[in-house]
Amino acid sequence: MIKTFKIGGVHPAENKLSAEKAIEVLALPKSVFIPVGQHIGAPAEAVVQKGDQVKAGQLIARSSGFVSANIHSSVSGTVKKIDIGPDTSGYPKKGVYIDVEDDIWDEQIDRSSEVKTEISLDSAAILAKIQDAGIVGLGGATFPTHVKLVPPKGMKAEVLLINGVECEPYLTSDHRMMLEHGAELVVGVQLLMKALNVTRAAIGIENNKPDAIEKMKDLLAGQNTISVMPLQVKYPQGGEKQLIKAVTGREVPSGALPISVGVVVTNIATTFAVYEAVQKNKPLFERIVTVTGKSVQNPSNFKVRIGTAISQLIEAAGGLPENCGKIINGGPMMGKAVANIEIPVTKGTSGILMMPEKEAKRRAVMPCIRCSRCVSVCPMGLEPFLLMTVSEKQIWETAENERIMDCIECGSCSYTCPANRPLLDYIRLGKGKVGALIRTRKQ
């Protein structure tokens, strides 16, 4: 039987419209805006000044703490200014504006397409390279990878899990990555295993991507350290805790990190970035972005320089469809609607989705009918209807006791609610409040 996680989950229409489209390199933009805070943790500090000449791959903002990441220029050209710019949230964020001139890369970077399989570095050196390259979790959470790869004292990693699930509907960037860069990914996995000092690794792939499963199996034939694990299609299998449960059967305790059960999870795109950083000396300044939507003329997977405005991606995919009602940064389940199409692609941008007006509209909210569907689909075993009510009534103590902080914000509850209740909206609000309360209590 094909494995999956046990509690909850939903199965939204997959709509992987761009699954057959090979990765295209997007034309260089005329100018880029690279925010200095593209990751969880402290924003990086800019190290360039107005008027400086930069090359692609050059460090432009240095990590400002342990949980932080370096930012590199994605293009060559002149620094126009360091100022605030647009962001998905609507709140302006600080970043570096660069006018693009030519396409000169840093001399250190190996630009050949040849796959370099030989691993010459030791664990510490690999970690240092990952940290220098500013690699963060590219699945969307953007947690700095070098922090994840150093287990806290007293804990030891046993298994490395590679997340090739891509359970979000519409998104296909990881799928294409496995098909087109499988060999590099294998090296990436070996590098991560060496960095973590583990002997076993598994790649979890949902079985709606049989070609990717076959490709990875072919590449990994004849060795028994890395296995490919086909998984049943179910959302949110790409969630760290759900993937661990599905592949290893281990359950991460409430409030604990995956490392507490000896597992470290990284995403496919992150693994590829690790390969490029270690073997090719290439910092993270490009990523694959799926641009898609039902009425989009040409749904595609683009290789994009960080800092490119999303308007350019939309243009390249055939322009904004007439009936477009909402543009989402990310997938339809967890992505955020954007208020401005001049926002830049950042390290965490996995897709740009254009929803037709009819589908994008929220339906009228009706009273809860106590059908308990939200409870049965919650992958964390929570009671969303209760959490929503206590958040609405601002009873933060109960919210905390009902484990509101365990919510992974997958949106399965809101998706499944027959009364269209905004469950996740209120839970997210409660999480923010309870999180703030916990932080003040700790101080």
Next chain:
Amino acid sequence: MSTIIIYTILTLSMIGILSAIILYFVAQKFKVYEDPRIDRVEATLPGANCGGCGYAGCRAFADVCVSRGELANLFCPVGGNDCMSSVAGILGIETTKQDPKVAVVRCNGTCEYRPKTNIYDGTMSCAIASSLYAGDTGCQYGCLGCGDCEVSCEFDALHMNPLTGLPEIDDEKCIACGACVKACPKTLIEMRKKAPKDRKIYVSCRNMDKGAVARKSCSVACIGCGLCQKECKYDAITIASNLAFIDSDKCKLCRKCVSVCPTNAIIELNFPPRKIVAAEIKPETSEN
């Protein structure tokens, strides 16, 4: 037959008397002393249980008043000075009078002045909207218009105006409990000193962007130019992070700042029409 009835009555009475005796001693043993003044203070309080004093209802407030024995920093906004002086009377102490206050909304970004840049169709709650993004206009500091303040008002004093999309306060009904101040995620509502005849002068903006940026998103935004500060003789106006603020304790309601403001961000309310006023207003301002 009658003996059974008599025995029954006797037995039950005995049980009753015995229990009463036990209960009497138990009550003595576990007696909790409560100051009788708490009840009297609570009786003088309005009983709105609004939490405007900062405590969980009138009983809790009365408890604090009595246990502290002084009324510094304790004030019931609903009852006002009269209520507080009778509380002071019960406690046998003096209290200082506080100026009555009134809530003021510091955003004038109507659809006309502050065009919408996107449509928000999510849950009608300012708390949720602000947790998701900056808002449906170019101004990240302005009113979101979902009406959390209206819901929070227990006194029917605050209503959303459907034409402007902004809340409006009924000065007659507002008792300055401060519930709306807490409800607004953008901290737009401020408690200001109530002036005679409900006259008000305030900067109706919270935009802390640089002037050009602020002006671009809203035509009546404060651009922090400082003209009002120069004009003010009473040092009532301060400018911080590109935003002017008029201190209601220092303001003498002379209205000079209103006329110099290039963006009309300073609002005057409940004043008689200009020119005639210049002579008339003087005696009143001296009272303040």
